[in-house]
Amino acid sequence: xxxxxxxxxxxxxxxxxxxxxxxxxxxxxxxxxxxxxxxxxxxxxxxxxxxxxxxxxxxxxxxxxxxx
Amino acid sequence: xxxxxxxxxxxxxxxxxxxxxxxxxxxxxxxxxxxxxxxxxxxxxxxxxxxxxxxxxxxxxxxxxxxxxxxxxxxxxxxxxxxxxxxxxxxxxxxxxxxxxxxxxxxxxxxxxxxxxxxxxxxxxxxxxxxxxxxxxxxxx
Numbered sequence: 060x061x062x063x064x065x066x067x068x069x070x071x072x073x074x075x076x077x078x079x080x081x082x083x084x085x086x087x088x089x090x091x092x093x094x095x096x097x098x099x100x101x102x103x104x105x106x107x108x109x110x111x112x113x114x115x116x117x118x119x120x121x122x123x124x125x126x127x
Numbered sequence: 128x129x130x131x132x133x134x135x136x137x138x139x140x141x142x143x144x145x146x147x148x149x150x151x152x153x154x155x156x157x158x159x160x161x162x163x164x165x166x167x168x169x170x171x172x173x174x175x176x177x178x179x180x181x182x183x184x185x186x187x188x189x190x191x192x193x194x195x196x197x198x199x200x201x202x203x204x205x206x207x208x209x210x211x212x213x214x215x216x217x218x219x220x221x222x223x224x225x226x227x228x229x230x231x232x233x234x235x236x237x238x239x240x241x242x243x244x245x246x247x248x249x250x251x252x253x254x255x256x257x258x259x260x261x262x263x264x265x266x267x268x
């Protein structure tokens with residue numbers, strides 16, 4: 060009985076940790092642009108947010124040009 | 128938008144130094160505010176394309192806020208793009224995925240600063256001392 064409960068708790072804990080890791084990894088793999096302004100402010104535009112796509116398009120062109 | 132290439136030897140030296148000290152930077156291009164390439168670690172054709180994209184990227188990003196944009200980085204699946212400006216120039220660089228952004232920004236700013244500094248004057252050979260003969264003081268004086 061105790062072993063079964065420990066197994067269930069372990070499985071739940073494992074899946075929770077896995078979900079967090081996957082979410083973090085997915086977040087990291089999203090393209091994003093970070094803009095640093097003169098007043099010290101920082102604006103992050105992640106893929107899919109307003110204003111990000113035109114900037115990401117130019118950034119991808121730049122990277123492609125650099126790699127020939 | 129047309130982008131011309133006019134390489135500046137002093138800027139090329141600074142870029143060579145940049146790629147030497149920064150193992151993360153794969154390619155870098157220095158351009159003026161009009162998009163003219165001043166130095167690059169790649170050939171003219173690629174440098175022109177990089178400069179054009181960097182200028183467009185920076186101009187569009189600059190319109191996001193009223194404050195003036197000083198630098199940006201774009202993290203993409205295949206690598207990262209950095210653009211930094213000073214009063215006269217922009218420097219654009221690319222790296223592989225997951226660079227240490229702070230370090231790359233530092234190196235790019237250092238490179239821009241080195242362009243702004245005047246080139247050191249060549250040292251002059253020490254002047255030969257003129258062979259002079261001292262007059263002996265007139266003992267009678």
